[in-house]
Every structure is written in structure tokens, then in C-alpha cells.
Amino acid sequence: MDKKIILRSLLVVATLVGITVLQMCKPQAPASVSGSDAAVKAYVPPGQYDEFYNLVSGGFSGQMSVYGLPSGRLFRVIPVFSEDPTTGYGYSEETKAMLNTSHGYVPWDDLHHPAISTTNGEHDGRWVFGNANNTPRVARIDLKTFRTSEIIELPNSGGNHSSPFITENTEYVVAGTRFSVPVGDKTDVPISTFKENFKGYISFISVDPKDGKMNIAFQLKTPGVSFDLARAGKGPSHGWFFFSCYNTEQAYTLLEVNASQKDKDFIMAVNWKKAEEYIAQGKGEKVKARYARNRYDESTHTATSEMLTEVLQLDPAVLKDIIYFIPCPKSPHGCDTDPSGEYIVGSGKLAALIPVFSFTKIQQAIANKDFEGEFAGIPVIKYESALHGEVKKPGLGPLHTEFDANGNAYTSFFVSSEIVKWNVKSLEVLDRVPTYYSIGHLCVPGGPTRKPHGKYVIAYNKITKDRYLPTGPELTQSAQIYDITGDKMKLILDFPTIGEPHYAEAIPASLIMPQSTKIFKIEENNHPYVAKGEGQAKVERKGNEVHVYMTAIRSHLTPDNIEGVRVGDEVYFHVTNLEQDWDVPHGFAIKGAANAELLIMPGETATLKWKPLSVGVYPFYCTDFCSALHQEMQGYIRISPAGSNVPLKYSTGKTDDTAAGAGR
Amino acid sequence: MRTLLLLWLCLLVISCGQQKTETAASDLTAPVGGGQSNVKDDVSQQDVVKIAVNSPDHTTLVTALQVAEYVDALSNAGPFTVFAPTNAAFDKLPAGTLETLTKPENKDQLRTILEYHVYVGGLTENLIQDGMTINMASLDNATLNKKDGKLTINGANVLGSARGSNGIVYIIDAVLLPPEKK
Numbered sequence: 001m002d003k004k005i006i007l008r009s010l011l012v013v014a015t016l017v018g019i020t021v022l023q024m025c026k027p028q029a030p031a032s033v034s035g036s037d038a039a040v041k042a043y044v045p046p047g048q049y050d051e052f053y054n055l056v057s058g059g060f061s062g063q064m065s066v067y068g069l070p071s072g073r074l075f076r077v078i079p080v081f082s083e084d085p086t087t088g089y090g091y092s093e094e095t096k097a098m099l100n101t102s103h104g105y106v107p108w109d110d111l112h113h114p115a116i117s118t119t120n121g122e123h124d125g126r127w128v129f130g131n132a133n134n135t136p137r138v139a140r141i142d143l144k145t146f147r148t149s150e151i152i153e154l155p156n157s158g159g160n161h162s163s164p165f166i167t168e169n170t171e172y173v174v175a176g177t178r179f180s181v182p183v184g185d186k187t188d189v190p191i192s193t194f195k196e197n198f199k200g201y202i203s204f205i206s207v208d209p210k211d212g213k214m215n216i217a218f219q220l221k222t223p224g225v226s227f228d229l230a231r232a233g234k235g236p237s238h239g240w241f242f243f244s245c246y247n248t249e250q251a252y253t254l255l256e257v258n259a260s261q262k263d264k265d266f267i268m269a270v271n272w273k274k275a276e277e278y279i280a281q282g283k284g285e286k287v288k289a290r291y292a293r294n295r296y297d298e299s300t301h302t303a304t305s306e307m308l309t310e311v312l313q314l315d316p317a318v319l320k321d322i323i324y325f326i327p328c329p330k331s332p333h334g335c336d337t338d339p340s341g342e343y344i345v346g347s348g349k350l351a352a353l354i355p356v357f358s359f360t361k362i363q364q365a366i367a368n369k370d371f372e373g374e375f376a377g378i379p380v381i382k383y384e385s386a387l388h389g390e391v392k393k394p395g396l397g398p399l400h401t402e403f404d405a406n407g408n409a410y411t412s413f414f415v416s417s418e419i420v421k422w423n424v425k426s427l428e429v430l431d432r433v434p435t436y437y438s439i440g441h442l443c444v445p446g447g448p449t450r451k452p453h454g455k456y457v458i459a460y461n462k463i464t465k466d467r468y469l470p471t472g473p474e475l476t477q478s479a480q481i482y483d484i485t486g487d488k489m490k491l492i493l494d495f496p497t498i499g500e501p502h503y504a505e506a507i508p509a510s511l512i513m514p515q516s517t518k519i520f521k522i523e524e525n526n527h528p529y530v531a532k533g534e535g536q537a538k539v540e541r542k543g544n545e546v547h548v549y550m551t552a553i554r555s556h557l558t559p560d561n562i563e564g565v566r567v568g569d570e571v572y573f574h575v576t577n578l579e580q581d582w583d584v585p586h587g588f589a590i591k592g593a594a595n596a597e598l599l600i601m602p603g604e605t606a607t608l609k610w611k612p613l614s615v616g617v618y619p620f621y622c623t624d625f626c627s628a629l630h631q632e633m634q635g636y637i638r639i640s641p642a643g644s645n646v647p648l649k650y651s652t653g654k655t656d657d658t659a660a661g662a663g664r
Numbered sequence: 665m666r667t668l669l670l671l672w673l674c675l676l677v678i679s680c681g682q683q684k685t686e687t688a689a690s691d692l693t694a695p696v697g698g699g700q701s702n703v704k705d706d707v708s709q710q711d712v713v714k715i716a717v718n719s720p721d722h723t724t725l726v727t728a729l730q731v732a733e734y735v736d737a738l739s740n741a742g743p744f745t746v747f748a749p750t751n752a753a754f755d756k757l758p759a760g761t762l763e764t765l766t767k768p769e770n771k772d773q774l775r776t777i778l779e780y781h782v783y784v785g786g787l788t789e790n791l792i793q794d795g796m797t798i799n800m801a802s803l804d805n806a807t808l809n810k811k812d813g814k815l816t817i818n819g820a821n822v823l824g825s826a827r828g829s830n831g832i833v834y835i836i837d838a839v840l841l842p843p844e845k846k
Binding site: 050254256257261262263329330350351352353393396398414415416417434436437438462463465466 | 699700702703734736737741742743772775776779784786787791797798801802803805808826831
């Protein structure tokens with residue numbers, strides 16, 4: 001064959017192959033949209049799952065939200081401390097008790113910190129805890145149902161910020177008060193008697209390993225300071241807890257100036273095993289208190305609230321060796337133990353350095369009584385004796401630190417608005433990236449555990465200024481994801497969040513997904529007003545209470561015609577969702593209801609209380625688009641005047657007006 | 665010839681790989697407008713940085729903040745109390761001091777000095793008491809005095825003040841130097 005022909009045909013082939021290659025390497029849709037590989041790293045194609053769950057606190061929304069990582073897609077907002085008209089949480093008769101406190105029904109709070117339960121210091125995916133910052137409480141959310149299972153109130157606490165933090169095996173959930181307050185029988189005192197009368201309390205809440213039920217095991221009475229954040233020891237430091245304290249000046253006014261006087265505040269080291277020893281010796285004191293504990297029972301689908309009346313307390317000023325103070329520069333916020341449990345990182349939020357303390361050195365200092373003095377009867381360990389070293393000039397205003405599995409730490413800096421990566425042992429700064437803007441907490445998946453999952457660091461920012469389309473004076477709150485698999489951190493995505501994304505934890509989907517609840521079994525429904533089939537649907541009158549045992553199934557409500565109800569009655573719609581199919585909730589709403597709707601999961605019963613105020617026929621309907629005939633899923637209740645003798649009757653599918661032909 | 669063609673094919677593949685790297689290198693996640701300090705906003709009150717930038721007497725300070733890369737930090741939420749030496753105050757420093765400090769290798773030293781001019785907190789004049797000690801961002805203390813309505817910091821005179829959106833600026837007539845470390 002002619003060489004030229006061979007060459008030509010080869011070139012044609014080559015060009016064709018070349019075109020194919022070019023087309024093959026044409027960037028896929030998301031990359032071409034942004035032109036950057038950042039988008040590819042954050043891109044989870046439609047129909048694919050995210051790798052991590054990101055459980056993000058809602059701050060002043062009082063709720064917790066669930067996002068996927070790395071996509072930043074929002075999956076769910078879990079109602080915790082605030083009413084939620086969308087799901088009926090706090091409005092339905094079954095859930096009202098969840099928000100009960102010693103101050104009565106409290107419809108709102110401020111949730112700052114999620115904490116995922118651990119076993120052996122590693123995520124176990126069973127529960128996530130959250131704190132109520134305002135009316136002090138701790139909530140436990142079940143990660144099978146993504147619902148709030150229990151809320152316990154904290155007596156003697158003035159604001160539950162330093163909470164919830166958990167020990168290695170979730171033996172305890174710990175809660176430290178932000179505000180010291182006067183307690184006991186001396187509570188009506190002048191504010192100026194702060195030093196004398198105000199005390200801080202740390203609550204150790206035990207968690208039943210079987211079912212997660214919470215109980216305040218004991219409280220430690222501490223000098224009147226403010227507790228900010230904390231972390232449990234792990235590995236060698238298991239049995240210890242570390243809290244950051246500010247306002248050791250004990251100021252009670254203009255803290256902006258008066259609580260920033262000292263160049264050092266404290267980290268408080270707590271030997272909780274020692275506290276347990278004292279309790280075993282009977283040295284705890286039972287003190288009167290009043291606090292609510294609310295539990296949701298999955299079998300009755302109903303919460304109950306009980307008021308508890310005493311709490312066990314220990315006074316570490318008398319019972320020695322429980323607590324020690326370690327000086328830490330300037331109003332420390334974060335107080336984080338590294339995965340090895342040896343290093344404790346303090347973050348003085350007004351400081352320009354990061355002190356790293358060594359657990360071994362703290363133990364040596366205690367053994368050698370290497371103290372610089374006492375603070376309110378508690379020994380203060382010498383700074384240098386506890387110090388592993390300082391990260392010099394890391395940035396301005398360190399707030400919070402998490403870790404990867406390779407010995408690196410990631411610290412957020414509020415004032416200089418950046419994340420700084422540094423090596424825990426060598427204290428050398430390795431990399432820094434700006435955040436947009438004013439980062440508070442950050443999160444590395446598994447970052448607070450013994451076994452960080454790594455991969456990303458997520459910044460939770462306070463200010464977004466030029467990052468999103470403006471929406472008036474308030475801009476969206478925001479998180480930012482950085483890829484940390486390489487030497488350099490790399491911003492890959494911004495995503496807006498609900499409320500204030502104060503802090504978050506991230507956990508591999510594989511630890512949660514397999515156990516996710518799909519339905520509640522109807523045969524296991526022990527709700528007192530359940531109707532386990534349409535045959536059990538009925539209406540009962542008890543004086544002026546009318547109880548409607550209603551069922552919902554695609555696509556009708558039973559009963560859907562109710563008569564004989566009068567102005568002045570209180571009507572309870574107990575709606576049971578008869579579906580036994582995943583992702584098929586039904587909703588219920590009635591005209592003029594002064595509360596909310598209900599969202600009822602498959603196999604669940606929920607109750608809406610409704611007081612008809614005037615005569616008429618009121619429509620009700622299913623609010624969750626459940627089926628092709630969702631719009632037909634509706635009914636009527638006739639309200640007659642008070643004292644009327646219209647007989648009580650109810651039905652579905654029964655047509656009385658045969659003459660007119662309706663329904664024929 | 666065959667080898668050449670294979671090479672050409674390889675080149676195609678490689679160039680396509682490079683194309684990807686190039687797009688990745690142009691950092692599209694960087695802020696569009698150059699960051700927080702450049703957000704266009706003519707309606708809000710000026711922050712402490714904008715006050716300095718708009719003052720003809722503080723060009724040296726602004727240059728120093730730029731070299732230290734502290735402009736964005738000071739446009740943050742704060743609150744900040746900034747003691748802002750005038751150009752004349754900088755001129756009083758020994759000859760060559762500023763030139764040395766603004767060299768890249770001395771950035772940490774420059775930052776420390778600038779941090780010694782910033783207190784994290786909103787210290788309005790009514791909150792200042794005579795003899796008050798404040799711990800500056802550099803972690804060193806400074807002393808404020810207030811006598812007959814005259815305000816000084818470490819002996820430097822406060823010539824005036826301006827309220828910013830994220831703090832307060834006190835104009836001073838000397839550069840503050842952090843105390844020598846023990």
C-alpha cells in the first residue's frame with residue numbers, strides 16, 4: 001500500500017480519536033458551570049447520596065438541621081426547643097409536654113451545640129444531643145427517627161452554653177452554666193453581692209446505655225465564673241473533663257470591658273472519676289431543686305413531663321482533687337482535646353496565640369503541687385507547668401479547634417476571619433485560608449472524637465456581606481466547606497443555613513442510614529386514642545369533650561362527615577395514619593384552628609385540639625400531598641349552637657340525600 | 665511515523681489534562697469584590713478601617729495595615745477600639761524604623777506593633793477611667809489616663825475620636841510600642 005495513503009488514513013483515524021478524546025475530557029456539566037474543580041468536589045450528582053450527615057445547630061431558631069456533605073443540601077429541620085407549626089411539634093397534644101419546664105410551657109430556645117454520642121470515643125450514630133442556651137435544658141434526639149426523644153431541664157443553671165459535651169462512652173452529657181447565679185434559699189440578693197452569693201454549676205447527666213434515658217447524676221458547685229465550652233478527655237485523659245472559663249474577674253456589669261481585664265482566665269480541669277468516688281463514699285449532698293424531664297414514648301407516640309425535686313451536689317472547694325484551674329490567655333472560648341487525649345487546646349478569643357496544654361504535664365503538676373495559688377479555694381496550676389507549648393502568631397481571636405486523623409489541628413479565628421491549620425505536636429502553622437466572614441465554630445467530620453473521619457473542614461460564619469444575593473437588612477447565614485485532603489485547604493462550596501449555624505458535627509452516612517426508621521408498626525401503636533383500622537374510627541362525647549378517632553389512608557379521612565358537635569365543645573382529632581409505607585405521611589388541618597397542622601407519620605397517631613367558636617360547617621383536609629387524590633382527601637364537621645340537640649353522628653362514604661342524587 | 669502519531673495522540677490527552685488543571689488554578693472561589701473591606705456600601709456607617717482610609721492624616725497607618733494584611737480583619741464585626749497614630753506620629757519614629765518594619769521578613773513584628781494599637785471591645789470615652797489598664801490584641805497591657813477631660817494612652821495624647829460602625833477610633837500623637845518581653 002502507498003505510504004501516503006497509510007499516513008492519511010492514520011491521520012484521519014487519529015483526528016477522529018482526537019476529537020473523541022477531546023469530547024470525553026470536556027468537563028461535565030457542574031465543572032463547566034463554575035469552571036473550577038471545586039464544584040466537582042462538592043458535586044453530588046442527582047440520585048446519589050452524600051457521604052456525610054452534617055448536624056447543624058439552628059442557634060436562635062432553637063432547632064437542629066440536617067445537611068448532606070459535601071453537597072450542602074438541606075434534608076430536614078428537626079424541631080427541638082422551638083415550636084414547629086410545620087410538623088405540629090409543640091402544638092399537637094402529644095408533643096406539648098416536650099416543651100414543659102419549671103417555668104411552664106416554653107415555646108422557644110437557642111440551640112448552640114450538637115454532640116453525637118460515642119462509644120470508645122468514636123461516633124456510634126445513636127443519638128445527637130443539643131443544648132438550650134436560654135432556659136437551661138439538654139435534648140436528646142434519636143438518630144433512627146430524627147426526632148427529639150427527651151429534654152431535661154437543668155436546675156441551678158443560669159444559661160446552658162457550655163453544653164452538651166460527652167464522655168468517651170456517653171456515660172455523661174455535661175452542661176456548664178454560662179451565667180453564675182445565686183441558688184438555694186438565698187436567691188433574692190443584690191446583684192452586687194456576686195462574689196459572695198453567685199455560684200456556677202456543672203451538671204453531669206447520665207445516659208442509660210440501653211435507651212439513652214437521661215438523669216442528672218450530680219452537679220459540681222464551682223466559683224462564680226462563666227463557663228463557655230468544654231471537651232471530655234479521651235484515651236489516657238478519659239475520666240477528666242476540661243472547661244473554658246471566662247469572667248474570672250467576676251464582673252456583673254459591662255462584661256465587654258470588665259470581663260476582659262485579666263490577661264489570663266482559666267481552663268478548669270475536672271476529675272469526674274474522683275467525683276464518682278466521693279459519691280460512692282456518700283459524700284454528695286441531696287439538694288432541693290425543681291426541674292422538668294420530658295420523654296417521648298415511641299410506643300404511645302406521646303410525651304410525658306415529670307417534675308423532679310432534688311439533685312445530688314458536690315462542693316469541690318471542700319472535696320479536694322476534683323477540680324483544678326489552669327491559666328489560659330484572655331477569655332477562652334474553645335477548649336478542645338486532640339484525638340490522642342494528650343493535648344488540650346485553649347482558644348483565648350481575644351488572644352493572638354493558642355496555648356496547648358499537656359495532660360501528662362497537668363498530672364505531673366498536680367502530683368508535684370506545682371500551683372501558683374488558689375482561686376476561691378481551688379488550686380491554680382502554674383501556666384508553664386501545664387503547657388506543652390504555644391502556637392505563636394496564628395491569627396486574631398482563636399475560637400475553636402478540631403482535628404484530623406493525621407495530627408493536625410484546624411482553628412477558627414473570628415477576628416481575622418480565617419481557618420488556620422497547624423501541627424499539634426510541633427505547633428507549626430501549616431496553612432491558612434480566609435472564611436467569608438467572621439467564622440465562629442468549625443467542624444471536621446469526627447473532629448471531636450478519637451477517630452476523626454477528616455476530608456473536610458466546614459466553617460460556620462456569622463456574616464455573609466457580599467456572598468449571596470441580598471435579602472434586605474438580614475442576609476442569609478452560611479457555611480463553607482473546605483477540602484482538606486491535600487496539604488492546602490481548598491474552599492469548595494458555600495451553602496446557606498437555617499437560623500444561626502452555631503456549631504455542627506458531621507458523621508459518615510454509613511453509621512446512620514442503615515438504621516433509619518421507615519414506618520411505625522401500626523400493631524405496636526399503643527396510643528390511647530389509636531384507631532388501628534377504619535372499623536375502629538369513631539366519635540365519642542365526654543361532657544363537652546369530643547374525641548374523634550380518625551384514620552387517614554390514601555385518599556380519605558374516616559370519618560369525613562361529623563355532626564352533633566356544638567359551640568363550646570373541645571374537639572380532639574386523634575388522627576392515625578394507617579399507611580405502612582415509607583415516606584407517606586398524612587397531614588391534618590381544620591379551618592380556624594388556633595394552633596397548627598399535624599403531620600402524622602405512617603403508623604403514628606397525633607392529636608389536634610380545636611375549639612369551634614361559631615356555628616357552621618367547617619372543612620378539614622390532608623395537608624401533605626400524599627397521592628393523586630390528595631385534593632379529594634377532605635371532610636366536614638358541622639357545628640351547631642350551644643345546647644343544640646343535633647345527634648352525634650359520623651360517617652365516611654355514606655350518602656343520605658339519595659333524592660338529590662349526590663354521590664350516585 | 666507511527667510513533668509520532670502516537671505521540672500526537674498522547675499530547676492531545678495531556679493537553680486535555682492540562683486544560684483541567686488550568687481552570688482549577690484560576691481560583692473562582694475567591695471573593696468577587698476583593699473581600700469584606702471592599703463591599704460596596706455607601707449607606708452604612710463607616711467602619712474603623714474606612715475612617716482611617718478617608719483621613720489624610722493616617723496614610724502611613726493605612727499603608728502599615730495593608731502591609732500587615734490587617735485591613736480585612738479590622739473591617740470585621742469587631743468591636744474594636746483603635747488607637748490611630750497620625751502621620752506626624754510615625755514621622756517621630758527614629759529614621760528607618762518604618763522602612764524596616766514594612767519589610768516582608770518583619771511582618772510579625774509589624775503585626776505585633778499594630779495589634780498593640782487595637783483593643784478588642786468598644787471602649788467609648790465614658791467607659792474609660794483614669795489609670796485603667798487594658799489588654800491589647802497583642803496581649804500586652806496599655807494604660808489609659810483621663811485627667812481634666814484629657815485622654816492619654818501610655819502618655820500619648822488623644823487628639824480626637826471618631827465613632828465607626830464596628831468600633832471607635834482614637835487619634836493619637838505617638839506610635840505605641842509594646843513593652844519589652846521579660
